[in-house]
Structure formats: C-alpha cells, structure tokens
Amino acid sequence: VDSPNSGDHLDDRPDLTDEFAVIDRLRVRFEAGARSLYPHQAFPPAGDTWIGDDAAVVSIGAGTGTDARGVWTTDLVVEGIHFDLGICSLDDVGFKALMVSVSDLAAMGAWPRYALVSIAAPSGTDLDLLGEGLATAAELAECAVVGGDLSQAPTLVVSVSALGILRGETPGGPVLRSGARPGDHLLVTGPLGRSAAGLRLLRGGQVQDGPATAGLAGAYRRPMARLREGETARLAGATAAIDVSDGLVADVRHLGRSSNVGVALDSLPVADGASEAEAMGGGEDYELLMATPDPDRLVEAFRSAGMASPLAIGACTSHPGQYSRAGLPLPSGGWRHGF
Amino acid sequence: VDSPNSGDHLDDRPDLTDEFAVIDRLRVRFEAGARSLYPHQAFPPAGDTWIGDDAAVVSIGAGTGTDARGVWTTDLVVEGIHFDLGICSLDDVGFKALMVSVSDLAAMGAWPRYALVSIAAPSGTDLDLLGEGLATAAELAECAVVGGDLSQAPTLVVSVSALGILRGETPGGPVLRSGARPGDHLLVTGPLGRSAAGLRLLRGGQVQDGPATAGLAGAYRRPMARLREGETARLAGATAAIDVSDGLVADVRHLGRSSNVGVALDSLPVADGASEAEAMGGGEDYELLMATPDPDRLVEAFRSAGMASPLAIGACTSHPGQYSRAGLPLPSGGWRHGF
Numbered sequence: 001v002d003s004p005n006s007g008d009h010l011d012d013r014p015d016l017t018d019e020f021a022v023i024d025r026l027r028v029r030f031e032a033g034a035r036s037l038y039p040h041q042a043f044p045p046a047g048d049t050w051i052g053d054d055a056a057v058v059s060i061g062a063g064t065g066t067d068a069r070g071v072w073t074t075d076l077v078v079e080g081i082h083f084d085l086g087i088c089s090l091d092d093v094g095f096k097a098l099m100v101s102v103s104d105l106a107a108m109g110a111w112p113r114y115a116l117v118s119i120a121a122p123s124g125t126d127l128d129l130l131g132e133g134l135a136t137a138a139e140l141a142e143c144a145v146v147g148g149d150l151s152q153a154p155t156l157v158v159s160v161s162a163l164g165i166l167r168g169e170t171p172g173g174p175v176l177r178s179g180a181r182p183g184d185h186l187l188v189t190g191p192l193g194r195s196a197a198g199l200r201l202l203r204g205g206q207v208q209d210g211p212a213t214a215g216l217a218g219a220y221r222r223p224m225a226r227l228r229e230g231e232t233a234r235l236a237g238a239t240a241a242i243d244v245s246d247g248l249v250a251d252v253r254h255l256g257r258s259s260n261v262g263v264a265l266d267s268l269p270v271a272d273g274a275s276e277a278e279a280m281g282g283g284e285d286y287e288l289l290m291a292t293p294d295p296d297r298l299v300e301a302f303r304s305a306g307m308a309s310p311l312a313i314g315a316c317t318s319h320p321g322q323y324s325r326a327g328l329p330l331p332s333g334g335w336r337h338g339f
Numbered sequence: 340v341d342s343p344n345s346g347d348h349l350d351d352r353p354d355l356t357d358e359f360a361v362i363d364r365l366r367v368r369f370e371a372g373a374r375s376l377y378p379h380q381a382f383p384p385a386g387d388t389w390i391g392d393d394a395a396v397v398s399i400g401a402g403t404g405t406d407a408r409g410v411w412t413t414d415l416v417v418e419g420i421h422f423d424l425g426i427c428s429l430d431d432v433g434f435k436a437l438m439v440s441v442s443d444l445a446a447m448g449a450w451p452r453y454a455l456v457s458i459a460a461p462s463g464t465d466l467d468l469l470g471e472g473l474a475t476a477a478e479l480a481e482c483a484v485v486g487g488d489l490s491q492a493p494t495l496v497v498s499v500s501a502l503g504i505l506r507g508e509t510p511g512g513p514v515l516r517s518g519a520r521p522g523d524h525l526l527v528t529g530p531l532g533r534s535a536a537g538l539r540l541l542r543g544g545q546v547q548d549g550p551a552t553a554g555l556a557g558a559y560r561r562p563m564a565r566l567r568e569g570e571t572a573r574l575a576g577a578t579a580a581i582d583v584s585d586g587l588v589a590d591v592r593h594l595g596r597s598s599n600v601g602v603a604l605d606s607l608p609v610a611d612g613a614s615e616a617e618a619m620g621g622g623e624d625y626e627l628l629m630a631t632p633d634p635d636r637l638v639e640a641f642r643s644a645g646m647a648s649p650l651a652i653g654a655c656t657s658h659p660g661q662y663s664r665a666g667l668p669l670p671s672g673g674w675r676h677g678f
Contacts, residue, residue: 023489026470033474034483044485056485058453060399060409060502068407070399072485074455074500078492114397116413118457118498131365135372144373146383146395146411150362153417155493159457161413161500163399 027051052258053177054107054242055164071110071166071174075101076118076159085156087202090126092221093158094133100245101160102141103225103286107243108174109234110164111227112143117160120153130158141227168235175233180240180259180291182318187295187310189229189287192248193274194219196282201273216273223286229307233290236301240291247283249330252323255289262319266326269311281331291316366390391597392516393446393581394503410449410505410513414440415457415498424495426541429465431560432497433472439584440499441480442564442625446582447513448573449503450566451482456499459492469497480566507574514572519579519598519630521657526634526649528568528626531587532613533558535621540612555612562625568646572629575640579630586622588669591662594628601658605665608650620670630655 030051035043044050047069049057055073077083077097085093102112117134121127127150138145143162166174180186198220201207207217226243233241242255248268256263270279290310292298299309314325323330369390374382383389386408388396394412416422416436424432441451456473460466466489477484482501505513519525537559540546546556565582572580581594587607595602609618629649631637638648653664662669 019489022466025467026487029467029470029474030477030484033478034485036478037481037483044483048485050483050485051487053486056453056455058485058502060407060452060504068399070409070502072453072455072502074457074486074498075488076457076459076490076496076498078459078490080493081491113399114395114411116395116411116500118413118415118500120415120417120496120498127361128364128368131368135368138369139372139375142376144376144383144389145369146373146387146389146397147392147413148365148390149414149498150358151415151417152420153494153496154419155496157415157459157492157494157496157498159413159415159459159488159496159498161455161457163397163409163411163502165399 047173049174049176054104055110057108057174069166071105071108071164072161073101073104074159074161075104076157079156088221090129091133091136093156094130095137095222097158097160098134098137098141099223099225100286101162102143102227103223103243103245105162105164106225106227106230107241107288108176109166109230109238109241110174111167111231112141112162112164114146114163115143115160117145117148117158119148120151120155120157122154122156123152125156141225166234167231172234175230175238175241177240177242177255177258180255180261180316181293182261182316184239184291184293184316185295185312186263186265186314186316187290187292187298187312188244188269189226189290189310190308191269191271191279191311192244192285192287193279193282194271195223195284196278197271197274200278219285223284225286226288228305229302230288232301232305232307233288233298236292236298237294238290238292238298242289244285244287244289245283247281248279248289249281250283251289252330255291256316256320256323259291259316260320262317262322263314264317264324265314265330267313268325269313386512388513388515393443394449396447396513408505410444410447410503411500412440412443413498413500414443415496418495427560429468430472430475432495433469434476434561436497436499437473437476437480438562438564439625440501441482441566442562442582442584444501444503445564445566445569446580446627447515448505448569448577448580449513450506450570451480451501451503453485453502454482454499456484456487456497458487459490459494459496461493461495462491464495480564505573506570511573514569514577514580516579516581516594516597519594519600519655520632521600521655523578523630523632523655524634524651525602525604525653525655526629526631526637526651527583527608528565528629528649529647530608530610530618530650531583531624531626532618532621533610534562534623535617536610536613539617558624562623564625565627567644568641569627571640571644571646572627572637575631575637576633577629577631577637581628583624583626583628584622586620587618587628588620589622590628591669594630595655595659595662598630598655599659601656601661602653603656603663604653604669606652607664608652
C-alpha cells in the first residue's frame with residue numbers, strides 16, 4: 001500500500017511533517033483498535049499481512065467457511081503532486097491512478113481482479129476522458145472496475161483500491177517486503193529513471209507529440225505495472241519485493257528495513273536518456289525490486305515466460321541499516337506514503 | 340458504493356454536469372472493458388453485483404478454489420463538500436469517512452471486516468487526530484484498518500474502502516437495491532432529518548459544546564452506520580435496502596428505479612428537532628430504507644435483537660417511475676454519486 005513520491009521526483013519533497021513518525025503512530029493506533037477483534041487468535045491472524053507492506057493480505061474467507069485470502073491495496077494520485085495537467089491529459093491521469101494501485105499488487109506477486117475508483121473532481125472535469133484512462137489500464141491489468149464514488153472537489157484526486165489474488169496451482173504466500181535474507185541477490189525488472197527523465201523532458205517542452213505510451217514521456221504518463229513479472233518472481237521463489245515507486249534509494253531502504261538486512265548495490269541500470277540521479281532517486285518507474293537466494297532461477301523463469309531478463313543490482317547484507325553503493329554510503333532520503 | 344450528497348444538505352447541489360449520465364457512461368465503459376475477462380461466463384459472474392448498488396459483491400474466491408464472496412465499497416469525503424472544519428473537528432472527519440463507507444455494507448446486510456484509508460491532506464493537518472476518528476469508528480464497526488495511503492494535497496480528502504462479508508450460518512445473498520417487488524412494505528431504521536438539522540444548528544451557532552456524539556449535532560458529525568440493523572434485515576428476508584445518504588426523496592428513487600417499482604409513501608418519521616424538509620431531503624442520516632413482503636417478521640427480528648423497531652413509511656407499487664407521498668407526486672431531485 002505504497003504510493004509514488006511526488007510528481008516532482010527529485011527535489012520537491014512533500015512537507016507533511018515527520019511523515020514516517022505519523023504513519024508509525026497511525027499504525028499503532030489502528031492495530032490497537034483492531035486487536036480486540038481477535039482476542040483468541042494470533043494478531044494479525046496467521047497468514048495475514050496488514051499495515052507495512054505494498055498491500056495488505058486479508059483472510060476474506062474468514063467467517064465464510066473458506067480460507068481464501070485477498071491482497072488489497074489503495075493508492076491515490078493528486079493534481080499538482082502526482083500529476084500536472086499541463087503535461088498529461090485526463091486519460092493519462094486515470095491510467096496512472098489505476099496502474100500505481102495494481103503495481104502494489106504486482107510487488108506482492110498477486111494479480112488484480114477488481115478495482116474501485118474514488119474520484120474527487122472540480123466541476124467541468126471531463127470524467128469520460130478520465131474514465132477512458134482508468135478503463136484502458138484496467139483492461140491491460142486484466143482487472144474489472146466494479147464500482148466507485150464521485151464527488152465534487154476543488155482539486156482532482158483519484159483513489160483506486162485494487163483487490164487481487166495469488167494465482168497458481170500451489171500459490172503459497174505473497175512476496176512481502178520483509179522476507180529478504182542476508183546473501184540474497186537483488187534484481188530489478190528493468191532500467192531505472194525513465195519516468196523522471198520523461199517528466200524532465202515534458203517540463204522542458206522537449207517531447208514531440210506521439211503515442212501516449214511512447215518513450216520516456218510515456219513512462220511518466222502511463223507507467224506499466226509489472227504484474228507478470230511480480231507473479232513470476234513469486235512462483236520462482238523470490239523472498240522479497242517492492243515496487244520502485246519512491247525511488248531506488250528510498251525503496252532499497254524500505255525493503256532493507258522491513259527485512260532487517262543491509263543492502264550493498266554494485267550496479268545501477270540507468271535507462272537510456274535518464275541520468276544517474278534520475279535512476280537512483282527518480283521513482284515512479286514501477287519496476288520491481290526483488291530479492292532472491294537463487295538469481296539463476298529467477299532469470300530462467302523470466303526467460304521461460306518470454307520477459308526481459310531481470311537486472312542484477314546488488315545483494316542483501318547482514319548489516320541492517322547500512323546501505324551502500326560501490327562501497328560508499330547511499331544518500332539518505334526516501335519518503336514513505338503507504339502504510 | 341454510494342456517497343452522501345453534500346454537506347449542504349438541502350439546496351447546494353453539486354454542479355458536476357449531468358452526473359447521472361456521466362455515471363451511466365462510466366458504467367458502460369467499465370463493463371465493456373471487463374467483459375472480455377469473462378468470455379465463457381455469465382457477466383458479471385453469477386452471484387456478483389458490480390456497479391449500481393451500495394456496494395459491489397465480488398467472487399474473491401474465484402481462482403483460489405473457493406466460492407467466497409466479498410462485499411466491497413469505497414466512499415470519499417471532501418473538505419467543503421461533505422464537511423466543514425469550522426463546525427467539526429478532524430476526528431469527526433475521520434469518524435464520518437469510515438462510517439459512511441461501512442454504511443454501504445450495512446445496506447447490503449454485510450459486515451465490514453477490513454478497511455483501507457486514503458488520505459490527501461494539506462501540510463500541517465493533524466493526522467493523529469484524523470486517525471483517532473478513523474480508529475474509533477472502526478472499533479465501533481468491528482472492522483480492522485489494515486492499510487492506507489497518504490499524500491499531500493491542497494484540500495483534505497479522505498477515501499475509505501471497506502471489505503465485508505455476509506455472516507450467518509446460511510448467509511444467502513446480499514440485500515440489493517434491486518430486489519423490491521410491488522406490494523413490498525417500506526420501512527426505515529429510524530426517524531429522518533437529524534443530520535440536516537444538526538448541520539443547521541451548527542451553522543447557526545446554536546449548539547452547546549458537549550459530547551461529540553450527542554444530539555442532532557452528533558448525527559451530523561458522527562453518524563452511525565446501521566450495521567446490526569442491515570444484517571438483521573437481511574437474515575429476516577428483506578428484499579431490498581439502501582442507506583439514506585442522499586436524502587429520502589433521492590434514495591426512494593434509487594431503490595425504485597433499481598427494483599423497477601413505484602413507491603407510495605404514506606408516513607414520514609421526522610426526527611425531533613428536524614423539519615419535514617430536512618427529513619425528506621436532508622440525507623446523511625445513514626438510516627436504512629428497507630423493503631420486505633413481511634414487515635411483521637422484520638419488526639419481530641429487530642425486537643428480538645433488542646433494536647428499536649423499524650418505522651413503516653409506505654409501500655412499493657407496480658407503477659415504475661411513479662413516486663408519491665400521501666397521494667401527491669414526490670418532488671424530483673436526487674443526485675447519485677456512487678456507482
């Protein structure tokens with residue numbers, strides 16, 4: 001249940017005061033409230049994952065005589081923060097809102113089945129165009145939009161909640177952020193920095209009009225959730241994963257902190273046309289960062305599925321709190337929005 | 340998946356152009372996108388209810404070897420539209436945001452199990468106070484907040500997605516808007532107009548400080564979803580239900596239209612301190628409007644459960660599109676936000 005950092009990838013940090021601390025306090029408060037609902041059980045119930053990962057895993061079958069579990073997330077995009085209507089259109093906004101939400105499911109190895117859309121929009125907003133983008137993304141994600149809510153508001157805000165399942169004959173559990181172990185290899189599903197570079201080009205007016213999905217601008221306007229990659233990684237034994245929404249530097253720390261490992265990066269796959277800084281800190285690429293003790297198995301699984309090979313970028317270490325690149329400490333930074 | 344109309348209960352209508360038509364077009368577009376996902380099945384799958392009711396009913400067990408179904412909704416509240424921070428506090432906002440969402444589940448006869456909260460908030464917003472209200476409402480609704488998302492935004496928007504189940508040994512199906520038949524009796528779970536009257540008193544400065552939940556002001560600030568009532572109505576054979584969020588006049592029409600029946604009201608339970616107009620059009624009461632062929636059974640079920648008796652207000656007729664009160668046509672009006 002994570003969100004992109006900001007449309008301003010690199011330097012404009014949101015100033016919600018002490019956001020990490022606020023989210024930790026909210027987590028404590030929400031868990032305290034829920035604990036009384038499970039007086040005679042492990043808390044959260046065994047197999048569930050609640051606050052603290054890309055998505056929540058909930059026992060939807062409880063009380064219905066089955067053990068079905070859903071993987072469930074919500075993400076919101078806000079005008080002026082996550083998108084700028086001067087450089088993308090309303091169908092891009094709808095597309096992105098749905099994709100960033102299902103990207104959280106991709107990071108768990110889950111597949112989206114259903115989505116609900118909440119739209120707060122200024123009067124006169126072309127909701128058909130917004131809906132076209134939502135529907136297009138839903139089709140690509142093979143997910144049905146089954147309801148929603150609509151309100152007038154001074155600023156456009158689109159929140160998408162997505163509900164998914166773990167597919168496969170022996171689905172096992174989801175891929176959490178917390179499962180990486182020292183020695184695990186780290187890989188990403190593709191080169192980084194495309195979205196940030198696209199934003200830079202769009203802001204500079206350096207983009208020729210073309211297909212909305214094309215090139216770096218397309219990576220910013222219409223990111224693609226790595227659903228097949230996430231599911232493949234889960235079935236190939238990945239121990240942890242996270243989508244690179246806040247930027248590699250931030251998301252490496254999220255994964256390391258959740259798994260209680262350090263991270264040593266030794267390689268940085270920079271996308272063509274992107275800078276190293278954009279690849280390190282840009283975010284909104286929605287590539288997956290994956291940990292595995294057996295990278296050959298992961299690479300082979302991707303190859304068998306006809307997907308581009310994942311790219312090795314480093315390894316997990318037994319030094320929690322230590323994050324390095326080529327032996328030098330990683331810059332700090334990273335803002336967490338999901339909880 | 341329905342929402343309150345507006346903080347301005349009676350006269351300030353949102354001016355999203357032609358909102359009914361927009362939502363109908365979105366529904367068509369989303370269904371067209373999803374249809375290809377179910378090429379060899381009934382669409383939506385048998386037992387599912389998607390766009391068009393208070394909440395969506397989805398086969399979360401599909402693909403996992405079970406037939407578990409979830410009842411799922413999203414609702415959002417927007418500063419200046421659904422609440423005014425001059426007359427309610429941030430914990431009231433959190434409380435209301437959660438309650439209006441689970442109220443949609445109440446109307447289906449479902450019980451909330453989990454909630455996700457999406458918060459878009461201006462810098463400096465006291466998120467702990469907002470979270471306190473969310474958590475308090477979640478405890479009352481016996482529902483666990485299992486995740487969320489947070490972003491900076493110029494205007495406070497809180498969207499809550501709630502996932503529930505149909506409880507009971509023989510749960511049967513949910514109570515839809517569409518199940519009422521001519522001759523069915525209509526009842527409401529309580530007198531109407533409390534929230535609108537509370538808003539009027541708060542705006543007029545006529546409220547003494549007191550417990551946040553007290554009296555008419557409390558009905559506006561901290562509405563209570565009728566969860567036990569909705570579940571009891573389902574198990575007692577109610578054929579249709581809707582929560583009175585948009586106002587009785589509007590919600591009678593929603594139910595009538597979905598069920599293809601007319602409605603003849605013969606009684607109006609006006610809350611103490613509320614005007615007749617507030618009871619008819621105010622909305623945000625979150626009482627349930629229920630249809631049943633056997634009102635005695637419903638009344639007895641409520642009595643056995645120790646709840647206040649539901650109040651008879653009229654009946655369904657075999658004249659779709661005709662809505663009357665004491666023989667006179669109901670005023671038109673009513674705005675639909677959920678879909």
